[in-house]
Structure formats: C-alpha cells, structure tokens
Amino acid sequence: MGTLVFLAPPIVACIILAGMLSYFGNHILSRGIIFIDIAVAQIAALGTMIGILLGFAESSVGAQIVSYAFTIIVLGIFSVMKVKKQLLPQEAIIGIFYCVALGMALLLAEKIPGGSNYITKTITGNVLWVTWKSVVSCLFMFVPIIILNLLLGKSIRKVTQGEIINNSFGKTRIYDLVFYITFGIVIVKSVPVMGIFLVFILLIGPASISRMFVNSWKSRIIWSWVIGSVGSLAGIYISYTLNISNGPAIVGIIGIATYLAAFARLYSKRSGKEIAATN
C-alpha cells in the first residue's frame, strides 16, 4: 500500500496531462507544427532568465509572471505572423524561434551565475517528485483552459483545418491566438514538472497512433487520452520494477509503440484512403 500512496500523485498527474495534451496534440498534428512545445518551453525558459535579470528571485511569482508574459507575447507574434500566402512552412518559423530563443538564453546565461542550469533544466524533470499540491495547482490552471476550449472548440477546430471564420481573416487570427495562448500556458505549467520530452511524447505519440487508426475527431481525442494514460502507467510500472527513471521509461514505451503502430499501419491490408480523406 505504501508504494501506491507514493505513486498516486504522479499517476494522477500523468492521466490529467495525457488528457489535456491529447486534445492539443490532435490540433498540433493537424497543423503540422510538431516542435512547437519544445520551442515554447525554450521561450519560457528565456522568459524566466529575463525575469531573473530584472531582479526577481528564481521561481518567485515575479519571475513566473515575466516568463508567462514573455511567452504569451512571443506566441502572439507567432500567431499574427501567419499570413494568407504562406512563404515559409510554420514549422520552419518555429525552428527559427527555437533557435533564436536558445541562442539568446545562452547569451544571458553568461550574465547569471549558474546560468547554464536554466538551459539544461528544461530537458530533465521527474514525475516521481510530483506532489498533490502541484497536481491541484495544475488542475486549477487547466479548468479555465478546458472551459474556454470547450466553448470555442468548434471554431478553433475549423481554424486548425485551415478555414476562415465568418469570412474574416482577423477573427480567425483571434481564435488562433486563444489556441496558442492556452496551449502555451499548459506547456509552461507542465514542462518544469514533467520534463520536456515527456510532455513532447504525450503530445505527439498518442495523437499520432489514434490519427493513423481512428477517423472521427472526438474518438481520436478519447483514444489519445487512453493511449497516453496506459503508456504512462506502463512506464511508471516498468521504471519502478527495473529501477530506471520514469520519464525516460514512459517516453521509450510511447515512442516505440508509435513506431510499431506506424509499421503496422504500413503493412496492414486496409487501405489508408478512408482515413486520409478526413484529414
């Protein structure tokens, strides 16, 4: 029983996050902006460093506010930069943002004692350290985001599919902005707790598997949630029995499962046409 009490908060956190990220993951895959969460995490880390340089203590409310504000501004620029005639693929713009943000962070790291820690910090992260307190604070942040996305869900989905809302390019951009800002908040909130690769794999892996096999949007999201939760549970179990870190174990399991699913899809008899048609 003791281990179960110990493992309960990380398990609950993984299931909540798997649900949240399954929704965003399906959007991200449809938009083809796979690496946006790694870019957002890097931008948030840069924001924290700016906050520290402005004189706020590390992990103080002030530094966090600067980090959120900075991330939201950059995401705002990103969603406004989408023009009618796309020259560069959006993924390339994400690559540029990521690269420049990381470069800036490296420059600032010279000014902060122990600054290079902030660059490597986002990479690791440990689910086992999750406490009930951080689970509750995540929920507190996620509930308004869930409500907002439920209310605007239909329109946001249309924007994801490349439609223009009410024939107004400006209105479409506003829905886009809501999507990116809520997504940004989820990423900034979850990456320090779970580590960037776990968030990345929960975002992309389950959504990829369900997209290859399931047609309807709603069942894709539900399947992604189920796959993400089962993968997390399996990863935590394996990491516990084999005594390896749990983040990498979950990443490994979901990642390998995605590859197996992709190859299964490749060599399955069923034609891919009916699924491709609904994209």
Add this chain to the structure above:
Amino acid sequence: MASIEFILLPLIGCLLIVMINVYFGIHVIKREIIFIDIALASIAALGSAVGMVLFEMGHENHSHEPHGFLPYIFSMGFISLASFAFTLLRNKKISIPLEAIIGIAYAVATTLTVIILDKGAGGDVHVHDMLVGTILWISGHQLTRLAVVVIIVGAFHFVYRKKFVRLTDSFHENDTGIKNRMLWDFLFYFSFGLVVVEAVRIAGILTVFAFLILPASLSVILSGKWITKLIVGWLAGIVASFAGLLLSLKLDVPSAPVIITILGIILLLGYLLYKINNYKKQIKKIPGS
C-alpha cells in the same frame, strides 16, 4: 591582425558547414522536416553511447577514448536505421506528418542516451557542450575530417542534383514517378546524417541547426530559383560566420549565440525588405488598375 589568424580555422569550418547546410536547408524546409538535423544528431549520439558501453564491456582497462572506432560504427549504423525508417514511413497510408515520426525518434533517442549515460557524472555539462560546441578550438584534424565529408557528400549531391531536387519537389505528392524513390530518399537522409555527425561534433547542435534553417529561410523568402536561393543563403551564412566569430573573440562571449543573433538580424532585415517590396508593388498596382 592576429585575430584573423586566430579565427582562420574556425572560419573555414563554419564556411564548410554553411556551404552544405544551406543546400540541405532548402531541401528540408521544402519537405517540412525542419528538426531532422537535431533528430539525426541525437540518434547518432545514442549510437555512439551504445557503442561506448559495449566497448567498455569488452575492454576491462577502461581506456577513455572519446571517438573510438566502435562508437563511430554504431552511430553510423543507427543513422542508417533511422534513415531507412524515415524513408519507409513517408507513405500515404500513414496519415501523420513525417515530422511527427522524426520528433518521436528525437525524444526517444535523447532519453535513451540519458538512461545509458546516467551512470557517468556531469551529464549537464555534456548536454551543454553538445548544444553549443567548441568551434573556436577546432583542430586541423577535425577540420580535415569535416572537409572530406562535406566534399564527398557535396560532390554526390552536385552530380545527382536534378534527382534530389525532383525528389524534394514531389515530396508531398503520393505518386512521385521517380524510379527507386526509396533508395534516393534513403541516400538523402543518410548523406545528410554523415554531414550532421561531423558538423555537430565541431560546432554543436545549435549552430549547425542555425546554419541549416536561418539562411535557407531567408533565401526562400527572397528568391524562387534554386541557384539564387543557394547564393543568398551562402552570402548570409558567410557574413554571419565571419562577423560572429570576430565579435565573439572581441567580446569574449561564446560564438554560437553571436552567430545566431547575426543570422537572426539578417533574416529580419530580409523579411522587412520583402515586405517593403510587396508594399511598393501594391502601391504601383492601385493607380494602374
């Protein structure tokens, strides 16, 4: 002009990377597989980590030779496996973008490397070094290796340039009509992997990524033809390398962020130029129409 002499070797290194990466960058942007370079770099790192562990298991004396033969063979093996998987999984049956497949490979490779190297201390330092690289301290031997790889891969792509351009132009279509498409796709990824391994070892993941994406993005904005795209990208890369290395030496800051900042500024100026040109065209159009 002692400083010029000092940055001569790193400058040649940068220029070699710029030459080949601008070319690959235009391909990669068109294929929308932007992060393939980071993915291949971490897959190669995983390969060499596996090779290192196996090497140490076979040799009890623990001679720490960082770039041994076995790790290199393993990283090549892992890269060919990954290239093969990327080639196979670009298929109309798979309804997810190839970038997602690449991203998952990146995440898995990086975390597995962390698990394997977990025992060794100083993992953070290792990550930092891999990110930033140490191009200012490039040795003649490293430079020769890089030059050999760049010249071989460059010559290969120059000879078959039409094939590769057609391959990339038809990348998002189901029926390419190209003979042996799989083989050529594989060769594209594998040859790029060879370059990435050498370049990352010298300049770090971040600089190599910057040289891949930023100049090529500028050339995609400013020009339409392949040859002018290459020239625009090369010019931007050359200016940024030269100014970046010189500035980083003068100001005593790491070279990677300085080069990236300059590339970013050039890209921003290019974008503004494009906007101004567009605006002028629109103004001209209104009275005429």
